[in-house]
Amino acid sequence: MNWSLFWDLTVSGLTLGSVYSLIALGYSMVYGILKLLNFAHGDVYMIGAFVGYFALQGLGGPQNPSVSVWLVVSLMFLAAMLGGGLLGVVIERFAYRPLRDAPRIAPLISALGVSFFLQNAALLVFGASFRDYGTFDLIGGKTYHRGNVFLSVPQILTIVTALLLMIGLTLFVARSKIGKAMRATSFDREAASMMGIDVDRVIASTFFIGSALAGAAGVMFGLVFGQIYHYMGFIAGLKGFTAAVIGGIGSIPGAMLGGLLVGLAESYSTGYLPQGSTFQNLYVFALLILIILIRPSGILGKADVKKV
Amino acid sequence: MPDEQLPPAPDQPRIGVDEWVASVEGKRERYSGVVGRLRRVWDALPVGGRLLVFAIPAAIFPLVTTEGNLFRYGLITLIYALLALGLNIVVGFAGLLDLGYIAFFGFGAYMYGILASGHSGHHWPAELAIPVVIVGGAVLGLLVGLPSRRLVGDYLAIVTLFFGQAFVVFVNNANRINFPFVGHTDLTGGANGLDNIDPLNLFGWKVTTTKEYYYFTLGAFVLVMMLLYFVNESRTGRAWRALREDPLAAEVMSMPINRLKLMAFVFGAATAAFAGTIYGAVQTGAFPGDFDVGLLITIYAIVILGGAGSLAGVVVAAIVVNAVPELLRDPNQAEWVFYVGLTVVVLARVRPWQRLVGVVAGTIAFGFAVHAIADAAWPRLTAGSSGGEGALAHAIGSWILLPSDPKQIANFAFGLLIAAVLGLTLIDGVWRTVALVPTIYLAAFVWENLLIQQTAGATRFLLLGALLVVLMNARPQGLFGTARVEIV
Numbered sequence: 050m051n052w053s054l055f056w057d058l059t060v061s062g063l064t065l066g067s068v069y070s071l072i073a074l075g076y077s078m079v080y081g082i083l084k085l086l087n088f089a090h091g092d093v094y095m096i097g098a099f100v101g102y103f104a105l106q107g108l109g110g111p112q113n114p115s116v117s118v119w120l121v122v123s124l125m126f127l128a129a130m131l132g133g134g135l136l137g138v139v140i141e142r143f144a145y146r147p148l149r150d151a152p153r154i155a156p157l158i159s160a161l162g163v164s165f166f167l168q169n170a171a172l173l174v175f176g177a178s179f180r181d182y183g184t185f186d187l188i189g190g191k192t193y194h195r196g197n198v199f200l201s202v203p204q205i206l207t208i209v210t211a212l213l214l215m216i217g218l219t220l221f222v223a224r225s226k227i228g229k230a231m232r233a234t235s236f237d238r239e240a241a242s243m244m245g246i247d248v249d250r251v252i253a254s255t256f257f258i259g260s261a262l263a264g265a266a267g268v269m270f271g272l273v274f275g276q277i278y279h280y281m282g283f284i285a286g287l288k289g290f291t292a293a294v295i296g297g298i299g300s301i302p303g304a305m306l307g308g309l310l311v312g313l314a315e316s317y318s319t320g321y322l323p324q325g326s327t328f329q330n331l332y333v334f335a336l337l338i339l340i341i342l343i344r345p346s347g348i349l350g351k352a353d354v355k356k357v
Numbered sequence: 358m359p360d361e362q363l364p365p366a367p368d369q370p371r372i373g374v375d376e377w378v379a380s381v382e383g384k385r386e387r388y389s390g391v392v393g394r395l396r397r398v399w400d401a402l403p404v405g406g407r408l409l410v411f412a413i414p415a416a417i418f419p420l421v422t423t424e425g426n427l428f429r430y431g432l433i434t435l436i437y438a439l440l441a442l443g444l445n446i447v448v449g450f451a452g453l454l455d456l457g458y459i460a461f462f463g464f465g466a467y468m469y470g471i472l473a474s475g476h477s478g479h480h481w482p483a484e485l486a487i488p489v490v491i492v493g494g495a496v497l498g499l500l501v502g503l504p505s506r507r508l509v510g511d512y513l514a515i516v517t518l519f520f521g522q523a524f525v526v527f528v529n530n531a532n533r534i535n536f537p538f539v540g541h542t543d544l545t546g547g548a549n550g551l552d553n554i555d556p557l558n559l560f561g562w563k564v565t566t567t568k569e570y571y572y573f574t575l576g577a578f579v580l581v582m583m584l585l586y587f588v589n590e591s592r593t594g595r596a597w598r599a600l601r602e603d604p605l606a607a608e609v610m611s612m613p614i615n616r617l618k619l620m621a622f623v624f625g626a627a628t629a630a631f632a633g634t635i636y637g638a639v640q641t642g643a644f645p646g647d648f649d650v651g652l653l654i655t656i657y658a659i660v661i662l663g664g665a666g667s668l669a670g671v672v673v674a675a676i677v678v679n680a681v682p683e684l685l686r687d688p689n690q691a692e693w694v695f696y697v698g699l700t701v702v703v704l705a706r707v708r709p710w711q712r713l714v715g716v717v718a719g720t721i722a723f724g725f726a727v728h729a730i731a732d733a734a735w736p737r738l739t740a741g742s743s744g745g746e747g748a749l750a751h752a753i754g755s756w757i758l759l760p761s762d763p764k765q766i767a768n769f770a771f772g773l774l775i776a777a778v779l780g781l782t783l784i785d786g787v788w789r790t791v792a793l794v795p796t797i798y799l800a801a802f803v804w805e806n807l808l809i810q811q812t813a814g815a816t817r818f819l820l821l822g823a824l825l826v827v828l829m830n831a832r833p834q835g836l837f838g839t840a841r842v843e844i845v
Contacts, residue, residue, distance in 0.1 A: 162825025
């Protein structure tokens with residue numbers, strides 16, 4: 050067993066997994082509350098990455114930022130989260146809210162339309178070329194290691210930030226008043242509105258938080274992998290989605306677990322499985338099918354019991 | 358209302374007739390004007406007659422046009438319509454969201470390419486290859502559909518979306534992997550695609566020219582349409598619709614919902630594989646890039662625009678969705694399409710006529726005023742030129758701002774336009790009319806400076822995406838669908 054390869058794959062899997070977890074959280078929260086698969090979520094993540102990029106450019110670019118490096122990075126995260134969150138709220142308001150009582154398939158197709166619109170709008174406005182975050186210039190190429198485990202600064206940053214965001218989200222949903230309202234709304238929307246909960250506002254804030262997490266994930270991806278492009282949302286959205294399903298859609302810890310699993314599976318398959326670097330997506334797909342066949346409601350999901 | 362048309366008969370049980378159904382006749386009578394007469398004629402036509410209404414113009418079409426390109430558009434439109442018919446079974450009849458549909462289309466093209474092409478070395482005749490491809494597509498559909506048996510509703514969407522993606526990855530790389538048992542073979546040509554596909558060779562009749570393909574596809578289309586009509590009217594068809602409306606109620610009525618879902622899925626997959634065969638033969642090649650999400654959205658737009666579940670709508674929508682973008686390809690025609698479309702929308706939506714006149718006059722005046730001011734103050738804003746040529750573009754040039762370096766400002770205007778259009782849906786009354794004027798101008802500005810440059814690519818798909826959202830919000834049943842009746 051080649052331990053150094055194993056640890057490399059684990060670290061990159063955890064990094065990727067953190068990004069997927071954050072995306073999966075948005076899917077899962079929205080699904081929990083609206084029973085809607087928000088296909089546009091991956092594109093919110095893409096827009097978040099671009100907002101982060103333009104924030105970086107606005108602050109002087111990676112070579113000579115006008116303020117200290119860590120402030121630049123925090124501002125990038127802040128801008129991307131704010132931009133992503135607002136975008137999510139706007140999408141909800143105009144594409145999903147009018148369809149809340151329509152047949153199930155209508156908002157799904159609307160979501161598909163939004164996703165396609167955002168992708169092509171990004172292609173028109175940002176162009177087809179890759180944009181470079183310039184992480185090396187910004188943060189430097191320093192790596193920390195302990196034994197065989199090597200960690201670069203962006204990787205540490207990603208894992209730690211994702212962890213903090215997830216802890217924050219868990220606390221928010223468990224403790225705050227809005228979080229309580231979210232849980233109530235996802236449990237039974239009608240009953241919640243009868244208890245005086247402003248359901249529209251709760252749904253909007255769910256979208257804001259979920260999309261803000263996606264925006265942060267976009268910046269993380271940019272920092273770790275360097276390059277962003279208009280089409281990046283599609284495949285990442287698909288993986289985030291897979292993560293949410295594997296973990297049990299609608300469940301917040303499930304989304305985190307699912308994201309890490311998908312990231313690790315992808316990483317290990319590139320290292321250990323035949324033609325892994327080409328077919329990593331196929332292996333993730335196989336994992337999805339496997340999990341769905343064994344536990345249709347995901348690892349941490351509860352079986353859907355329908356009352357009539 | 359229903360009481361007037363239907364005298365109450367207390368001694369007769371009215372089984373299966375509710376108020377809405379009972380009032381259908383009255384609604385039909387109430388259609389007025391030309392549209393009403395057309396609709397009544399349409400409703401009275403027997404099914405065969407309705408089919409002829411499409412088939413005859415389509416059959417004559419090649420005889421009246423001489424331009425080679427139009428043929429090709431007609432042919433592609435037919436293939437898309439065929440594809441949409443298949444998707445209509447899955448989405449429209451059974452209400453399943455199949456996002457891997459294009460993979461079956463691609464499967465058809467590749468499978469045919471493997472059975473009959475210079476690339477693979479086999480040269481099967483079409484009468485043998487087509488059934489094999491269709492059965493293969495059906496089996497593949499069954500395999501993909503099987504896990505979805507256990508999936509609760511929406512999970513099908515993710516599995517199929519992933520499947521579609523996996524298909525593209527597979528055909529992109531299948532030229533350099535070692536298959537179990539077979540070893541190393543170049544199955545799909547990889548990223549370069551599978552080339553040299555044979556033309557269809559049907560009982561010795563070699564289909565080679567575009568015209569022959571057109572008629573072949575038309576024949577296939579009519580055949581599939583007839584088949585689907587009978588399936589739709591059959592027990593299975595009714596069961597599908599019941600499943601679409603309420604899966605739970607359907608299950609309670611002891612319908613085998615899993616089997617029904619699988620059947621719809623398999624039917625759709627087989628149709629797509631058949632369409633793929635024709636596509637592969639027409640293109641004499643199969644390329645991985647052809648089977649991506651863009652085509653999926655196009656076909657979805659066709660089905661949704663036509664009205665999910667409506668066979669006639671699919672045909673009309675295929676023409677609209679496929680022909681309009683073809684017109685957009687040429688910047689000169691695109692100019693006309695855009696302004697005529699804009700005018701039609703304004704004419705149709707703004708009422709009463711005083712307000713309409715106000716909007717039109719206001720927009721024209723607004724444009725000239727902005728142009729004059731900009732010309733005097735910032736000449737740079739009027740120094741550029743539009744993408745189009747000809748009389749219209751020339752006339753537009755003195756009305757709209759054309760900055761010499763439009764990229765940046767057009768991007769901002771684009772964002773502003775989206776915000777403005779979204780904002781318009783929030784306000785009402787006079788303010789909406791007032792706000793409409795600068796919004797139209799802004800739309801024209803963005804069109805001239807940004808969208809017109811990519812009419813064949815991004816703009817087309819952008820508009821399709823927007824169309825899906827708008828249609829879902831404004832008319833979820835599509836152009837030809839019947840509105841759902843909610844019986845509570």
